[in-house]
Amino acid sequence: MIFFETWIEWxxxxxxxxxxxxxxxxxxxxxxFPCGLLLALLTSHKNAVVRAIFIVFVEIFRGIPxxxxxxxxxxxxxxxxxxxxxxxTMVVAHGLNQAAYSSEVFRAGLLHxxxxxxxxxxxxxxxxxxxxxxxxxxxxxxxxxGPLMSLLIxxxxxxxxxxxxxxxxLTSRAFSIGAMSFQYLEVLALAGLIYAVVAIASSRxxxxxxxxxKVNR
Numbered sequence: 001m002i003f004f005e006t007w008i009e010w011x012x013x014x015x016x017x018x019x020x021x022x023x024x025x026x027x028x029x030x031x032x033f034p035c036g037l038l039l040a041l042l043t044s045h046k047n048a049v050v051r052a053i054f055i056v057f058v059e060i061f062r063g064i065p066x067x068x069x070x071x072x073x074x075x076x077x078x079x080x081x082x083x084x085x086x087x088x089t090m091v092v093a094h095g096l097n098q099a100a101y102s103s104e105v106f107r108a109g110l111l112h113x114x115x116x117x118x119x120x121x122x123x124x125x126x127x128x129x130x131x132x133x134x135x136x137x138x139x140x141x142x143x144x145x146g147p148l149m150s151l152l153i154x155x156x157x158x159x160x161x162x163x164x165x166x167x168x169x170l171t172s173r174a175f176s177i178g179a180m181s182f183q184y185l186e187v188l189a190l191a192g193l194i195y196a197v198v199a200i201a202s203s204r205x206x207x208x209x210x211x212x213x214k215v216n217r
Contacts, residue, residue: 007190010177014187017173018194024169025156027091032098032155033148037137039103040110061100067161069093074165090162098155105147109140149206153199160195170194 042054061069070093077084084092113136126135141148160171174191178184 006181006183006186010187010190013173013177014170014191014194017168017170017191018198020167020169021156021159021162022198024087024090024094024159024162024167025152028094028098028155028159029152031091031095033102035095035099036102037106039099040106043103044107044110058100058103061096066094066097066158067164069097070161070165086162086165086167089165090159090167094155094158094161098151102148102151105144105151106140108147109144110136112143113139146206146210149202153202156202157195157199 039054039058043051043058045051045054070089073084073093074086074089077089159169162169163172163175166172170191174187175184177187181187
């Protein structure tokens, strides 16, 4: 009973941290997904040089651990005269990581659209740009909604790495409570449960949306 009483006591503070984690995840998505789409187009570019440059970029940011990128930006950029806040550092570092991974998802979705539809658009006089945004991209997004949301859920879970540079998110607040109460097991268990509830609920929502999209096709 005491165990749950302490959970109730800690919950408001942890929910404030959850708000920061969700805000961070949203910012990462706003940076990572558009950049991922751009990278998908550039890694499929007709020019071999352009294609090679951005394939290397994607592979580098897929290969470097996210924590290493965070430290590189947070501790390394000041040496070059560039200083970012801890929150902004996390958004940029995680956004680049998200862009690299989502680019492959976007590329698969774009390749999912058959050549026949592109030829049909050309025969109807639809410009490539208009056809891309009004025909190709909407269909691609329907096909890759699940994988994109899975990446977003993993971004939410990875937002806990922001603790390492002092962002006051969920994990950081859990450690602060643990440092004051010396009840690390209890507070970290509660924080883990909050992460799990948000991730599982998000997965269920995405699954339901995908089912509805399949029915409407």
